[in-house]
Amino acid sequence: MTGTSGGDARPLHLDSAEGAWKTVVDDRIEGPGGAWVRIGFIETASGNLFSAVHGPPAQPRGVALICPPPLAEGPRNYRREFDLAGALAEGGVASMRFHPIGTGQSADGPCTLGSMSTDASSALGALVSQFGDLPVAVVGTRLAAVVAARTIPTGGTLVLWDPVVDGSAYAKEVMRARRLSALASGESGKEGGTADDVTVDVVGYPVEKALLDEVRSQPLAEVETASRRIQVVEMTRKGTPRPAVLDLAEQWRRDGTDVRVDVVAAAESWWFGSAGKGGRIEVEVTATEAVTLTLGFLLEEGPW
Amino acid sequence: MVTAAPPAERATFVDSPEGPLAAVVTTPPNPSDTGVVICPGGWYGTSTNRNRVVVRLARAIANLGHTVVRFDWHGVGDSSGEIDRFVLDRPFVDDVVAVSDSLSGAAGRLLVVGVCFGGRSALAAAPELPSLAGLVLVSFPFPAEQTKADWRARKMGWRGVANVATNPELWRPAARWATRRLRPAPAGPKARHITLTPGSFRADMGALRQRGVTVDLVFGADDLELVSFETLRQGPLGDYLERSRPGIEVAITDRGDLSSFRSLEAQDTAIHLITDIVRRRV
Numbered sequence: 252m253t254g255t256s257g258g259d260a261r262p263l264h265l266d267s268a269e270g271a272w273k274t275v276v277d278d279r280i281e282g283p284g285g286a287w288v289r290i291g292f293i294e295t296a297s298g299n300l301f302s303a304v305h306g307p308p309a310q311p312r313g314v315a316l317i318c319p320p321p322l323a324e325g326p327r328n329y330r331r332e333f334d335l336a337g338a339l340a341e342g343g344v345a346s347m348r349f350h351p352i353g354t355g356q357s358a359d360g361p362c363t364l365g366s367m368s369t370d371a372s373s374a375l376g377a378l379v380s381q382f383g384d385l386p387v388a389v390v391g392t393r394l395a396a397v398v399a400a401r402t403i404p405t406g407g408t409l410v411l412w413d414p415v416v417d418g419s420a421y422a423k424e425v426m427r428a429r430r431l432s433a434l435a436s437g438e439s440g441k442e443g444g445t446a447d448d449v450t451v452d453v454v455g456y457p458v459e460k461a462l463l464d465e466v467r468s469q470p471l472a473e474v475e476t477a478s479r480r481i482q483v484v485e486m487t488r489k490g491t492p493r494p495a496v497l498d499l500a501e502q503w504r505r506d507g508t509d510v511r512v513d514v515v516a517a518a519e520s521w522w523f524g525s526a527g528k529g530g531r532i533e534v535e536v537t538a539t540e541a542v543t544l545t546l547g548f549l550l551e552e553g554p555w
Numbered sequence: 556m557v558t559a560a561p562p563a564e565r566a567t568f569v570d571s572p573e574g575p576l577a578a579v580v581t582t583p584p585n586p587s588d589t590g591v592v593i594c595p596g597g598w599y600g601t602s603t604n605r606n607r608v609v610v611r612l613a614r615a616i617a618n619l620g621h622t623v624v625r626f627d628w629h630g631v632g633d634s635s636g637e638i639d640r641f642v643l644d645r646p647f648v649d650d651v652v653a654v655s656d657s658l659s660g661a662a663g664r665l666l667v668v669g670v671c672f673g674g675r676s677a678l679a680a681a682p683e684l685p686s687l688a689g690l691v692l693v694s695f696p697f698p699a700e701q702t703k704a705d706w707r708a709r710k711m712g713w714r715g716v717a718n719v720a721t722n723p724e725l726w727r728p729a730a731r732w733a734t735r736r737l738r739p740a741p742a743g744p745k746a747r748h749i750t751l752t753p754g755s756f757r758a759d760m761g762a763l764r765q766r767g768v769t770v771d772l773v774f775g776a777d778d779l780e781l782v783s784f785e786t787l788r789q790g791p792l793g794d795y796l797e798r799s800r801p802g803i804e805v806a807i808t809d810r811g812d813l814s815s816f817r818s819l820e821a822q823d824t825a826i827h828l829i830t831d832i833v834r835r836r837v
Contacts, residue, residue: 277566280575280635290566290577290633301566301579303633326600329632355603356566356579356610432817452819455605 286340295373298358301350302374305336311345313386313555316375320393321354321362322456324521328392335542342550345382349374364397364465371402386554393521397469400476408554409478410545413486416495418466429453472499481510482548484541486517515540569626571653574635578626578654581617589837590662591616592655593625596814597641597672601632608822615830622661626654641672643696643751651680664688666837668829671696671814678759679749689769689836691829694814697783698751753791760803770803771832775813775821
């Protein structure tokens with residue numbers, strides 16, 4: 252195994268006001284410029300959260316929490332989040348990526364908006380406890396936009412990548428992916444998607460009915476966010492943001508929030524892309540423009 | 556019901572020529588002398604694969620008493636490095652060897668499970684794994700056009716080959732394969748070019764048999780890879796595979812796609828099947 256470096260890779264046992272959790276730092280590597288990455292698990296009451304912390308060589312000027320989208324959308328965005336975290340560290344900002352319960356390397360359990368929000372709070376608590384009371388930014392992609400908006404502390408900066416603003420449309424997209432996948436595999440397309448199901452198999456992902464209910468009932472527009480500075484990055488080939496996003500931005504502005512909407516060209520069919528040619532997941536791993544835009548926004552206009 | 560992850564699960568970085576690879580080691584309370592490495596498929600997410608089927612497989616195998624490590628390919632997930640494409644003739648041997656070596660201190664015997672491209676890389680790395688006791692190759696990816704073209708040429712003789720040469724419908728697949736072979740290497744600078752042919756596969760199997768290494772080939776009924784494998788099994792590899800039992804075994808599920816795990820049922824089937832193989836082989 253790679254030897255740890257930097258001298259502070261010992262396990263950290265931290266108390267949290269949220270409950271009994273601790274960060275277990277398992278291994279750390281350091282890049283040529285001194286920026287470093289630590290991977291490990293955060294022990295929470297819900298189970299172990301896998302986390303990766305990216306830090307600058309010196310004391311950071313702020314911290315950022317990166318909330319991943321769940322289910323099929325997670326892997327599509329993973330490397331972008333990795334790249335963003337690495338770039339932030341080089342810019343003097345420490346960040347944490349994590350896998351919510353029921354996803355990735357973390358403990359088993361149902362994945363809902365509620366559970367993801369709890370996990371995000373635990374992750375942010377660990378991050379802040381590790382680096383001190385620094386300015387905070389929270390990044391959330393797709394469904395995790397709601398999680399990020401809930402998690403951001405007062406005065407923090409919020410970044411939303413291709414946020415889900417219409418929960419009903421999201422649920423329809425998920426079920427449409429389910430039907431298309433079923434048809435492609437020779438089924439009727441109606442199997443496994445009844446109203447009584449607790450979990451629906453969507454291209455190999457267990458979608459909790461509770462999650463879809465939450466998404467439908469709690470649109471992003473109704474989330475009370477403590478942030479007063481928001482960047483929305485739309486990923487679309489159309490060149491213009493969705494009308495619903497512009498409406499939401501206008502609503503936030505009326506509430507006194509500074510909102511910036513950016514557009515990057517990317518072929519993002521988040522769920523349908525997971526049922527690509529031959530059933531293999533075709534992931535657009537580049538889309539570096541989103542990383543560049545957010546990096547510029549956070550480093551130049553962030554809360555630090 | 557929420558169940559916590561195994562308490563002895565830890566994340567680590569493994570040194571490799573391509574840079575540090577992110578890995579998670581699951582250790583049971585009283586580990587056996589067998590370590591298991593799970594090589595993920597060739598996709599760009601993480602080692603977890605779809606719906607973290609690899610995570611669940613690792614924990615199921617650890618419940619049998621073996622230490623298990625799963626990892627991200629270089630340039631993927633939490634690992635360092637860059638990646639362009641996954642190419643069968645450029646398996647990630649260095650990644651497999653590095654992760655396997657990291658287990659050598661904890662395990663006397665090694666069993667490597669590889670999914671699709673992971674199986675291809677595991678097979679290519681086998682000569683460099685002295686403690687290897689078994690390979691489980693899930694949805695092993697034979698190049699379809701190549702296997703068909705080779706088999707047809709042998710079956711048909713020169714007259715048949717001449718007929719194929721005058722029929723574009725028959726030679727186009729072989730031409731496509733040859734074109735791909737001529738492209739420059741797209742993978743990282745240290746990716747090695749190791750050609751995969753029916754002949755090389757058989758030679759690899761022979762070498763493993765001589766070492767006493769068991770091989771289990773596992774396919775789902777809906778795998779694209781199964782088409783290529785069946786072509787070979789009905790042709791040049793059929794007798795050989797039959798004679799090589801029980802050292803080399805083949806298992807095919809009734810339904811489901813085990814290369815992309817596009818249904819929860821296929822995922823559960825794969826986990827049960829592979830866990831049973833590990834239980835039987837170790």
